[in-house]
Amino acid sequence: MKKKLIVAGFLPLLIIMGACTQFTPQPRTNPEGSLPAAYSLYPEEPATPDRWWQNFDDDELSGLVETALTANMDLLQAWARLKQANASAVKSGAAKYPSLDASGDYSHTRTRPESGGPAYNTETHELGLAASYELDLWGRINATTMADTLEANATREDMAATAMTVASEVASRWLEIKAQRELEKLVRAQIKTNETYLELIELRFENALSTALDVYQQREAVASAKSKLPPILLKQQTLHNQLNLLLGKPAGSTIVLAERPLPDMPAPPASGLPADLLAKRPDVRAAGLRLHSADWSVAAARADRLPSLSLTGNGQFNGAQLATLFDGWMYALAASITGPIFDGGSRRAEVERTRAVAEEHLYAYRETVLTAVMEVENAMAGEQWQRKYVAALQAELDAARNNFKEALARYVAGLTEYLDVLSALTSVQNLEISLVTNRLELLQYRIGLYEALGGDWMHALPLAEDQKDESPNEEQG
Template sequence: MSGPPSYLSGRSTRLASRLFLLSSAVMALQGCSSVAVSEPDPIVLPDTFTDQQQVLPAVDWWTTFNDSELNEHVNDALQGNYSLQAAEARLRQSLAQLRGSRSDYYPEVNAELGKSREWTSEDSTTDTWSAGLTASYEIDLWGGIRAGAAESRFSADASEAAYRTLANTVAGEVSTYWLGLRVQAGKLRLLEDQKQRLATALKVVEGRKRRGQAALTDVWQQQQLVESLSVDIIEAEAQRDIYLQQLALWLGRGQAPLTADMVSDLTPVPQPDMTLNSVPLEALKARPDIQEAYARLQAASAGVAVAAANRYPRFSLSASYRDSDADFSQLFDNWVANLAASLVLPIIDGAGRRAEVERQKAAEQEALADYSQTVLEAAQEVQQALVEEQRYLKTLQSLTDQLELARKTLELQDYYYARGQIDFLDLLNAQQELLSLESQQLTARWNLTQSRIQLYKAVSHGRFGETDA
């Protein structure tokens, strides 16, 4: 078939041209409108947050621990965690809603084709074909349509930030429980070593008892000290099993990727060399929870604009081409064109639209307060993480120094006791002090590891996999 179809010639092309020019002009007018967003009052932050550039942990901050197995587990969790998959689905919903809201920018065009049959009393029938092309468009005079699309866009931004917040949480929980397993492995090794040392000391006490150089109560006290470690071992094994269960949960699996026996082969937790004394202000602003709160504030402001625009008249254009004929081949010969404009003006609605504006303004104030509170809480979280980092570093150093002295003391007390120069109580106190300091040092190392995880999470923007933080 050569040449354009007959139904695209004449009046149809002229009307289509007018519709295109009209819609183009209106969309250009819409491009000039914008949504006014309420800006929060500036919050004065402490000197902890600086405008100067600082060296921050890697974007994938868990890699700072130099643990290849941890890296693998976190990557698996970012793919397999069901809560994260649900957050991703919510993000896709928001993006689909955004695309749907932007459809109101354009005219709606529909085509119709139908056939009807009529019967008369003379038993005759008449077939009629009908066809039509309709177009309608609402002119966004007051920016309501654009504000609605902006609200959807900001909601999508909030969903994306919420996803990053959850991804950061997932990475943090997997890091905590995996490194916790390594700590528990070290604790169980320490307890077994302590129990063996105390059992060796028990033999010395029993030997002195047989020679009449020690009382029976000395033997019992030493036995009680040995047995007390059995309780600590039971608790450490239970904590190990809980960490295994939690690790499986955050990985999105029914069971952990390793057994309790395999945990015993794990090496001690490596300590990253990086320490932070201050945090760039930009790192605080990039936190996903702050960005989510600000996006929700923007969405609330757009909601006010939508409600306000709904109080004003709506102006719409519509156009149609229609024809009907008994002969399908002549269906496109005699078109009837129609172009109409309509204006809908709200007059009486029981103050419903005004109430909706007030509700949206209150929601905007709520979002504004939530944003300010989120900033304060984020700043406090970062400051607390920095304080705890320094606290546990100093505590660990002090305990390390004390532990060295306690070992020297016990070594000398063993020597004196074997020669009967001190009482058993002096030896027992030295043993208990060493056991306590060894346990405290291990706990301090674990506290430092946890504070590092919290600090790295606190300054992370959650955009994992990028090369530039």
């Protein structure tokens, strides 16, 4: 009879549960907005960016990047944030399961009667279990869990974006150090050349073949060449310190780099289509996941406006001695339903707030997509025009060298003043420096293109193995 009464009591609740409709986000159509069908410069090929730094075919660069991907402080912080987000998602999902708590109690009382009789002892042993479970009638718990899980997955994409940036920064610093070393060698050679010409001019002056003005002008050229060296050496030191920071080392740590010139430009990567960026760019994926997370938060806020149903159960054993603990027992089952009647519009306002947050994330997602396409286009255009500029600089340098040879020959023959020689020499030396710096800029445009195209290599980082067991299931949008 008792069992029938219990079933009869819960029957209305079961009917209510069967009639409940859970809140879920409405599917979005084309949240990324309009995208161009193809890039304006590169061919339409499937994008295949991998560990792009290996395209430079330099073990030194590869070693630096691999070290940074395991020791960089920004990346380690990103891993820590990912652990926090994963833990929050697990904590949120715990509400989907019943909770069970145990309690135990022991008391010992010694009593002496007022009549003066013998004292006696009283002992009480208690052991209890309490269980509770909230029925997710409207999907509030599920929606909250999904929102937190998607946020954790977005945090994983943030980590991937950080790894992508770290690799690019290491490659850029490495190239800059190479360029500064080339400039140092070049400037030292120019100083030596100017000193040699100074000796020749002084010798001609002693033989009355040149004027004092020629000597002073060449001395100025020597001083000008020497003044270019300290900034280059300072730049090298600061670049080494920046590279140490990227590698997780203190400034001043020794980094042994081979004495090699700037590498040649690798073959251009396949760019794929602009739509590929939705899957290849971690920042785009993170923005999309946060948009889906915001949509689930709206569903949770809507479900929170409806009543909630909780089931509780308690069981307790008690006895005067441990041996009789399970002789006396009691249990209780209860169900409670609570729902808002008047809250001053708090829950309705929360729904509107979460909808506004989702709208903000929608436009943030579209802006991120458009920014990604723009960065690819800019990198392509920059590389294209920088390549032409470097070629033009090389042609100008060749012409300047021919001009210098002719001016020097005419000066030796007494057909012109030394100022023409000095002007031609200065032009050659400035163009040599400009060519090195612009070759560096061309290589950096290529690094920018690799970074703009994104890739999948970030998800195979060594530390990623430590995260697999802790990561919630990914919700793909």
